[in-house]
Amino acid sequence: MLLPEDAGGDVMESNETTEYDVFSVVARDHATRPRNIGPLAVYNGHYRLTGPCGDTMEFWVNVQDNKVTDASFVTDGCDSSLACGSMATVLAKGVSIEQVIATKPQDILTALAGLPEELEHCAFLANDTLRKACENYIKNAPPEPQPKAEDDGLTQTLAKIKNKIAVFSGKGGVGKSTVAVNLATALALAGHRVGLLDTDIHGPSIPTMLGCEGYPLEADSDGLLPAEVGGLKVMSLGFLLHSPDDAVIWRGPRKMAVIKQFLQDVAWGELDYLIIDSPPGTGDEPLSVCQLIGAMDGAVIVTTPQKVAAVDVRKSISFCRQLQVPVLGIVENMSGYVCPKCGDISHILPAGGGAKIAADMNVPLLGSIPMDPQIAFAGDSGTPYLQQFAESQTAQLMRDLIAPLMENPEND
Ligand code: ADP
Helix, strand or coil: CCCCHHHCCCCCCCCCCCCCCCCCHHHHHHHHCCCCECCCCCCCEEEEEECCCCCEEEEEEEEECCEEEEEEEEECCCHHHHHHHHHHHHHHCCEEHHHHHHCCHHHHHHHCCCCCHHHCHHHHHHHHHHHHHHHHHHHHCCCCCCCCCCCHHHHHHHHCEEEEEEEEECCCCCCHHHHHHHHHHHHHHCCCCEEEEECCCCCCCHHHHCCCCCCCCCEECCEECCEEECCEEEEEHHHHCCCHHHHHHCCHHHHHHHHHHHHHHECCCCEEEEEEECCCCCCHHHHHHHHHHCCCCEEEEEECCCHHHHHHHHHHHHHHHHCCCCEEEEEEEEEEEECCCCCCEECCCCCCHHHHHHHHHCCCEEEEEEECHHHHHHHHHCCCHHHHCCCCHHHHHHHHHCHHHHCCHHHC
16 A cells, blocks of 8 residues: 555664554554644544544545545544544545545554554444444535536546446336446457446446445546456446445435446546446436436447336437437346246247337337346356356347347447
């Protein structure tokens, strides 16, 4: 880990025996000479927390343009609390609020070159209090102005991406993320440079599907580094959440700001395709994704054969048309059932719903994917179905989905 310059550690070892003997040189330095201690005169995020050990910590942060410009703390705790609070503020300064929230107690401990095990809880208290101070800022922050599509940083990032394709569904649970993962995988296997962006804030399932849960967000001079999994560059809002319950802190305009940062600040580099797993439905969140991207190259809409899903898919198509996003086609998921014994596809429910909506609404049907227990297995196992079961009939159906998306000669 690169430490800020004032992270310390340059204190000479002395031969004297002191109460800090159990501390590393860096931890001792921060315990005896804590940085950024005392309340901040100007701050917009604040939190006070008492840990199970009875120690109290209080953090102040000042956030400007999504960066923690200043952070400070006080504690009534012991020397290790001082060391942890001090290091937490040093690590936070000048860093984006999302990165500060993504910081883990282990980062503080690593930066302090460790603490005796019985004192490690101080790093948890410091980390929790600082995170909650940031969340307090987010909760109270004034609504941000609607970002414009011509925003410089965003435009520069998006200019390096040839095709930005969103995967929508009228409702959750129809297999939107499954289709997004396998669509992206099929494009990567066909030799394209592909990114996968998971903007489904309430159920970011891409990290589970690709086995990269808990990916530690890091940045270099080009921006936040996406995870690289199976030939894909992957970024997920899930990388920011410590637990699924954390999603509730991102309200209204803040969600927009987080999604914007993901689009703008991720070091995607040159890409042929960015597949965007959109939040379900036709509400504010998918709307934000489309507005931020500005010129989306196309949308793939996932549905199931059931009637209610068909009603939803009509809404999704109208939504895309209103936003002038070209509908590349419909994928009918869970259409028919693959027999686990013989591999044959049987249609236990009436088939052809996807084809009918596609014809009614005058959009292409990209294909139908059957219900296949191995798809659910692959989703839980962290390796895309298309990689694990490349030889199956269903895998061929998935590969066929991308043919119409690759018709643009610019993509090759
Ligand atoms: P959504 O993104 O629409 O909420 P997911 O892609 O997360 O839906 O899928 C929901 C669940 O259904 C997951 O457990 C996934 O593995 C499973 N699933 C999706 N498509 C299929 C399919 N064709 N056959 C079997 N299981 C599927």
